[in-house]
Amino acid sequence: MAKVPVQFTLNGSENAEFIESGTTLLNALRDKIGDTSPKGGCHQGTCGACSVIIDGELKLSCLTLAETCNGADIKTTAGLAEGGVLHPLQRAFLDAFATQCGFCTPGMIMAAKVLLDRTPNPSREDVVDALSGNICRCTGYEPIIQAVLVAARANSRTAA
Amino acid sequence: MELRKDYFADVRKDGLNEIGQPRPRLDSPGHVTGKTAYFADRNFPGMLHLKMVRSPHHHARIRSIDTSEAEKHPGVVRVLTAKDVPHNIYTILILIQVGPEDETVLADGKVRWKGEAVVAVLAETERAAQEAAAKVKVDYEVLPAVFDMEEALKPGAPLVNEYHGQNYYLYDSGECRKVRFGDVEAGFAQADHILEQSYQSSPIEHAPTETTGCVVAPEGNDRFTCYTNTQAMFFTLDNASIILQMPGSKLHFVGGTVGGGFGGKVDVIVEPIAILGAKLTGRPVSFVYSREEEMQISSPRAAEKVVIKDGVMKDGRIVARKVTGYTDAGAYSRHSPYGAQKGAAHYPGPYTIPNVWIDTYCVYTNRTPSSAMRGFGVTIGDFALEVQMDKLARLIGMDPLEFRFINAYRDGDMKAHRQPTEGAALIECMQEASRAANWPVAEKYMAMSSYRKGA
Numbered sequence: 070m071a072k073v074p075v076q077f078t079l080n081g082s083e084n085a086e087f088i089e090s091g092t093t094l095l096n097a098l099r100d101k102i103g104d105t106s107p108k109g110g111c112h113q114g115t116c117g118a119c120s121v122i123i124d125g126e127l128k129l130s131c132l133t134l135a136e137t138c139n140g141a142d143i144k145t146t147a148g149l150a151e152g153g154v155l156h157p158l159q160r161a162f163l164d165a166f167a168t169q170c171g172f173c174t175p176g177m178i179m180a181a182k183v184l185l186d187r188t189p190n191p192s193r194e195d196v197v198d199a200l201s202g203n204i205c206r207c208t209g210y211e212p213i214i215q216a217v218l219v220a221a222r223a224n225s226r227t228a229a
Numbered sequence: 230m231e232l233r234k235d236y237f238a239d240v241r242k243d244g245l246n247e248i249g250q251p252r253p254r255l256d257s258p259g260h261v262t263g264k265t266a267y268f269a270d271r272n273f274p275g276m277l278h279l280k281m282v283r284s285p286h287h288h289a290r291i292r293s294i295d296t297s298e299a300e301k302h303p304g305v306v307r308v309l310t311a312k313d314v315p316h317n318i319y320t321i322l323i324l325i326q327v328g329p330e331d332e333t334v335l336a337d338g339k340v341r342w343k344g345e346a347v348v349a350v351l352a353e354t355e356r357a358a359q360e361a362a363a364k365v366k367v368d369y370e371v372l373p374a375v376f377d378m379e380e381a382l383k384p385g386a387p388l389v390n391e392y393h394g395q396n397y398y399l400y401d402s403g404e405c406r407k408v409r410f411g412d413v414e415a416g417f418a419q420a421d422h423i424l425e426q427s428y429q430s431s432p433i434e435h436a437p438t439e440t441t442g443c444v445v446a447p448e449g450n451d452r453f454t455c456y457t458n459t460q461a462m463f464f465t466l467d468n469a470s471i472i473l474q475m476p477g478s479k480l481h482f483v484g485g486t487v488g489g490g491f492g493g494k495v496d497v498i499v500e501p502i503a504i505l506g507a508k509l510t511g512r513p514v515s516f517v518y519s520r521e522e523e524m525q526i527s528s529p530r531a532a533e534k535v536v537i538k539d540g541v542m543k544d545g546r547i548v549a550r551k552v553t554g555y556t557d558a559g560a561y562s563r564h565s566p567y568g569a570q571k572g573a574a575h576y577p578g579p580y581t582i583p584n585v586w587i588d589t590y591c592v593y594t595n596r597t598p599s600s601a602m603r604g605f606g607v608t609i610g611d612f613a614l615e616v617q618m619d620k621l622a623r624l625i626g627m628d629p630l631e632f633r634f635i636n637a638y639r640d641g642d643m644k645a646h647r648q649p650t651e652g653a654a655l656i657e658c659m660q661e662a663s664r665a666a667n668w669p670v671a672e673k674y675m676a677m678s679s680y681r682k683g684a
Contacts, residue, residue, distance in 0.1 A: 105270035106263025108488070110438040111520040118438055146263040159261040163253060171260030172438045172488030178261065206438050206489045 077141045079104065080148025088135050094128075095119045097135035098145065106147035106175045110204070117203030120176035121145050127183040129202075146175035149182070158182060161220035162213070169207035177203050181217045191221055233657045236679060240652065256486075267486050268456040271444045273513035277306055279506055280358035282348035282365045283526070284340035287374035287595040288387065291338055291347070295366040299350055302364055304357030307510050309349040311337035314505060315474035318392070320562050321497055324467050331392035332561040332598070334472055334501055340369070341389055341560035342595055344526045351506045351514060374595035378534060378555045381594050389560055389593040398558070398566040398591035406573035408587035410645035416549025416584030420540025422624055427536045428613035432529035432557070435602055439488020441527055442517030443499050445507040453504050454481045458488060461495040468497040469504060480504065492601035496528055496563055531565055531599035532557040535576075535613040540584075541621050545635040552576040554589035554610065559598035564605070566591045571606030577645045578614040579655050580636040585645035634659060634674040639681050653679040 072087040079102060086101045095112075098104045098121070107130050110118035114132040121130045122144040149156040158178050161167070168174045177200060184191055184199035191199070196217045197210075205213060234241075259265035296308045311317050317337055318330045336347040348365045352358035373387040380386055381396040389396050397404050417423055443457035459465045462484050470477045487494060503516040518527065533556055540549035554572045558565035569591035576587045602608075622632035634656065642650040656679045663670050 099270075100272055103272075104263075105266075108267070108439065109269065110440070110488075113520060115520075116438055146261075150262055155261065162261045163257050166254070166257075168254070168257045168260040170437070170439070170487060170489045171256060171265050172267065174260040175263040204438060206436055206491070 073136050075135050075139055077138045077143050079143050080145060086135075090136060092135045093131050094121070094133040094135045094138055094143075095130035098130060098143075104145055104147050106145045108172055108175060110172065115204075116173070116176075117180065118173050118176045120179040120203065122179055122183060125183070125186070127180055144179075144182075146178045149178065156182075157220040157223045158185070158217070161216040161223065165212050165216035165219055167208065167212040167216035173203055173205045177205065177213055181220070184217070185221055185224060189221060189224055191217070193218065233654075233661070236654060236657045265486060267439060267488050268442060268444050268458050268484070269439070269515075269517060271446075271456045273444070273446050276444070276513040276515050277351045277353065277506065277510060278355040278358045279503055279514055279516035280350050280352070280355070280362045281346045281522075282350065282362045282367065284336065284343055284345040284347055284367075284369075286340060286369055286371050287343045287376070288372040288389070289340050289369035290372060291336060291340065292368040292370055294348060294368075296348060298364040298366070299348075299361040302352070302357060302361035304353040305350060305361045306353065306512070307351045307506065308361075308365070309335065309351070309502065309506065309509070310347075311335040313509065314472065314502070316472050319468060319472050319497070321464055321468055321495075321564065322562070322567060323471070324464060327562075327566055329392050331390055332563070342597055344597060345560070346502070349502050349506065351510060376594050376596055378532075378557050378590075378592040378594060381592050382590070387595075389595055393593060396593045398562060398569070398593075400566070400570070405588040405590045406570045408573050408576075408585060408645050410586075410647070411549075411584035413549045413551050413584045413586040417538075417540040417551075420548050421543045422541050422621075423538065424541070424617070424621055424624055425536070425538040426617055426620065427534065428609075428616065429534045430530075430532055430609045430612070432532050432597065432599060433602065434524055434527070434529045435489070435491040435493030436524070437487075437489030437491060437493060440518040440520060440523040441494055441499055442515070443503050444513065444515045445500075445503045446513045447507045447511055448481070452479050452481055453507055454483060455500055455504055457482060457484045457500055458486070458490070459484055459494055459497075459500065460487055460490040460492070461497075464495065465497045465500050469501045472497075472501040473504060473508070475504075492530075492603055492605060493527055495601045496598075498527070526597070528559070528563055528598050528600035530602035530605055530608075531559075531568060532596070533572075533609040535610055537576075537613060537617045539617065539621055541625060543625055545625065545627050545632050547580060547582050547621070547636050549584040550577060550582045551586040552588070554587070556589065556591050556606070557596060557599060558591050558593055559596040560593060561598040562591070563598050563600040565599055568601070568606035572610050574646050575607040575610055576614070578611070578618070579638050579653070580633075581638045581642040581650075582636070582645065587645070628670065630659060630663060630668055631670050631674055634670065634677060637679075639679045641681055655679060
């Protein structure tokens with residue numbers, strides 16, 4: 070099958086790969102580049118476990134063709150901690166017991182990051198809305214919602 | 230809420246180091262950084278993808294299987310049928326002598342539920358495996374099927390599983406698990422009121438976010454490493470060893486990291502065939518359920534039917550309880566004979582009843598095999614029992630919580646299956662619940678204890 074070149078920035082690093090046309094960004098990240106932080110829960114755009122940030126927008130990598138990402142700036146949960154220091158969202162997910170099996174966690178954190186980047190002081194309704202595309206089967210969501218609100222408060226303290 | 234030291238004084242010590250302290254989960258740092266390694270995060274050069282050809286019929290004889298077109302499909306490396314599996318017939322609980330072996334790894338001459346695995350296709354890519362699977366030709370003779378437990382138990386019903394010979398699991402106690410305690414008919418004769426009700430549930434899918442699967446890598450030393458999300462590591466290892474006729478020392482299982490299980494990943498389903506594929510091709514193999522397979526193929530919680538007949542006195546005492554429970558195993562046993570047996574032990578509920586009669590049946594139908602899920606065998610039973618308790622309280626015009634105080638089991642009471650009650654704490658729990666829910670009960674119930682003082 071014909072291969073196509075694709076080049077993008079992943080968590081600040083340049084990546085160039087030859088991929089089969091039609092490869093999803095999820096498979097390119099996981100199988101080609103080796104960033105397995107986005108998870109494949111449904112491969113049909115319904116669970117949110119594969120969520121990544123492309124040019125500042127929350128995207129489902131299982132429904133995004135890798136070849137459409139040329140020149141894009143892509144961020145995943147694997148690149149969120151800086152210099153070994155956890156991002157406030159990661160810290161809050163830890164402290165608030167917002168993870169159980171952990172499979173939905175990277176996608177949840179991506180969705181929450183896009184929310185906080187745009188809305189630093191979200192209401193509970195904002196958080197629920199922002200996470201509504203991400204399925205968690207373990208926690209019942211409440212600890213996750215609390216973690217995002219805690220992270221938002223930590224952020225605003227840092228800013229102030 | 231306070232720990233009831235009056236009740237737990239001799240069993241719970243003060244000054245515990247861990248209990249009551251918040252402790253970070255050991256696995257959370259991996260989860261929040263995306264570093265936790267699930268089975269599907271293992272990728273090996275040259276890895277093959279396995280896709281299953283499945284039965285479109287609920288019950289059918291297989292006249293012939295033609296894999297020639299599939300084998301010619303570009304990218305296909307190997308096609309497996311029943312004859313390739315060293316010991317093709319198995320049952321998970323054979324490890325604890327709960328037989329007979331009643332399920333095929335790949336269908337051999339017959340399918341007994343819609344979705345049953347018939348042919349496995351191994352190819353270079355997922356897409357090639359999927360396309361080739363569509364080219365496998367299976368000629369079926371469709372047979373009559375049965376989907377309802379009571380229909381399945383009637384004489385002349387289609388026989389679901391020849392390895393059992395009848396549509397129920399044959400326990401050493403006969404056609405069902407039985408509990409006999411006191412004289413239930415004498416209890417009904419004495420009762421002021423009798424209430425008989427029937428409760429039913431449908432199968433329930435666990436729906437974990439990570440679908441069932443495994444990745445198998447052949448090692449250079451004739452061993453196979455199987456990365457799996459099974460919840461039952463040693464069941465799977467030992468059953469794989471039996472199915473593959475391979476000593477356990479040749480199998481290295483790596484797991485423990487499960488992206489949601491809820492009991493849905495205790496069956497031995499993907500590992501043996503993936504290991505066989507790796508053995509016969511010499512290549513790593515990935516076998517991962519699609520979301521559709523997870524919903525349609527993986528075993529759900531069993532459908533159940535529970536018929537409860539209670540005899541109750543005007544003063545609130547339940548004097549007789551007769552329960553008939555039916556567990557729909559689907560086409561194969563898996564964990565259901567055990568689930569139905571758990572029900573038999575559980576059905577009196579946490580209540581002391583002098584006359585009890587329980588029959589629980591594990592029934593075979595042409596439905597998706599059911600298996601474990603969160604308290605299977607008792608969860609649906611508890612729903613039925615507690616709804617029944619509310620109905621009984623209403624029948625005699627009594628507060629539902631006070632009604633439960635009257636019947637609650639207490640330390641030293643003999644349970645229907647002849648285990649004496651110890652550490653019940655039910656009275657104390659209900660007292661706390663009464664306070665917490667602001668649902669007051671009469672003072673005499675608040676003065677009760679699970680200890681029968683002076684008795």
